[in-house]
Amino acid sequence: MSAPQNTPPVGEVPPDANEHCPGPESASAGKAAGCEGCPNQEICSTQAAGPDPDLPLVAERLQNIRHKxxxxxxxGGVGKSTFTSQLAFALATDESTEVGVVDIDICGPSLPKIMGSEREQVHGASGGWQPVYVQDNLALMSIGFMLPDDEAAVIWRGPKKSGMIKQFLKDVDWGTLDYLLFDTPPGTSDEHLAVVQLLRDSGVTGAIIVTTPQEVALQDVRKEIDFCRKAKVPIIGVVENMSGFVCPSCHGESLIFYPSTGGARALCDELGIPLLGSIPLDPRIGQACDQGTSFLDTCASSPAAQAYTKIIESIKSLVG
Incomplete structure (x- = not known):
């Protein structure tokens, strides 16, 4: 028997699914006609069945955090975790600013390495799990601290990943913070739905979207922007990473990822989103991540560090 004419093949997302998606916050999420065939249909329908009883506990735990x-x-591969780490280091330069980072890339936790704390462990106390302190005013939480070794794979389905993210918010003693940054995996799937749902009561300040200049990356960024709008997550702006290569010696610039459609600037102009800035490639950024150090401290005079600084100042200004 042939499938009904309007039913998409199993595993295939109907071409108009994005257009008719009610959004993960909707009461009809996972149940509307546009949800048929969507890979996230079961997740959305389950989460929309009723309010999570742990949401008030998450909101209470995060009540003293100013910006999320x-x-x-x-x-993937556009330098999102690198940007998160450098943003965290830069914000924590001010000793009066308290910063936390949550690594919700459950299957690829790289922040412990990038932020120089990969040998640390999470400890419990009366107030809950204690995050790992990279600096006195910079805390980090990642599943990487809980793995037996660096090569151990996390082979989990969506519900278990979502459960771990909930523990990072509900069971970790974050205390009072000015900023809590969430480093997410690529895409718009389990982890993204989970964190947006869990922050429903405590609120999200906004999203920073990282891309590279070439069209193949910008296509996926458009999907991320669509997700933010449907999930009612404010978009602070877009960062164009790897925007050309600047030689550390002569400061000559070459385009590595060619912006065939105008890059992030054209995208932001088209969609009415702020372009926070563009960061050139610098091999010393990769070295700083491998060594777990702040690139902005070690190479403060480089064009890339100056670009980072301008972007970070723009973010601080926009969030207030």
Missing amino acids: LLVLSGK
């Missing part, structure tokens, strides 16, 4: 910022990217 999601760092997103539709495409």
Whole structure:
């Protein structure tokens, strides 16, 4: 028997699904006609069945956190975790500013390495789990601290990943923070739905979207922007990473990822979103991440560090 004419093949998302998606916050999430065939249909329908009883506990735990910022990217490999780490280091330069980072890339936790704390462990106390302190005013939580070794794979389905993210928010003693940054995996799937749902009562300040200049990355960024709008997450702006290569010696610039459609600037102009800035490639950024140090401290005079500084000042200004 052939499938009904309007039913998409199993595993295939109907071409108009995005257009008719009610959004993960809707009461009809996972149940509307546009949800048929969507890979996230079961997740959305389950979460929309009723309010999570732990949401008030999450809101209570996060009540003393001023700004909650999601760092997103539709495409993997655009330097999102690198940007998150440098943003955290830069914000924590002011000793009066308290900063926390949540690594919700459950299957690829890289922040312990990038932030120089990969040998640390999470400890419990009367107030809950204690995050790992990279500096006196910079705390980090990641599943990487709980793995037996660096090569151990996390092979989990969506509900278990979502449960771990909930523990990072509900059971960790974050205390009072000025900023809590969320480093997310690529895409718009389990982890993204989970964190947006869990922050429903406590609120999200906004999202910073990281991309590279070429069209293949910008296509996925458009999906990420669409997700933010449907999930009612404010978009602070877009960061264009790897925007050309600047030689550390002569400061000559070459385009590595060619912006065939105008890059992030054209995208932001088209969609009415702020372009926070563009960061050139610098091999010393990769070295700083491998060594777990702040690139902005070690190479403060470089064009890339100056670009980072301008972007970070723009973010601080926009969030207030």
